[in-house]
Amino acid sequence: MAKFLVYLEPLEEGGFMATVPALPGCVTWGDSKEQTLSRVAEAIQGYIVSLQKHGEEVPSGAEQGAVESVEVPVA
DSSP, X not given: OOOOOOXXXXXTTSSEEEEOTTSTTOEEEESXXXXXXXXXXXXXXXXXXXXXXXXXXXXXXXXXXXXXOOOOOOO
């Protein structure tokens, strides 16, 4: 079992987009947060299967990281 940091971004048209920073190009979306999280779990599994199939290493330390918000003044 491995944990991956997932970034959820609300979409203007509704729903969410999910990206996985440790797995470049691993992106999906859904109509709700729950649907998006389910889809991204499937996408992560597929990504890992592909890495293993091609003899590539699954990123270590993928469970590390945090997402923070930073406010800056806008002129």
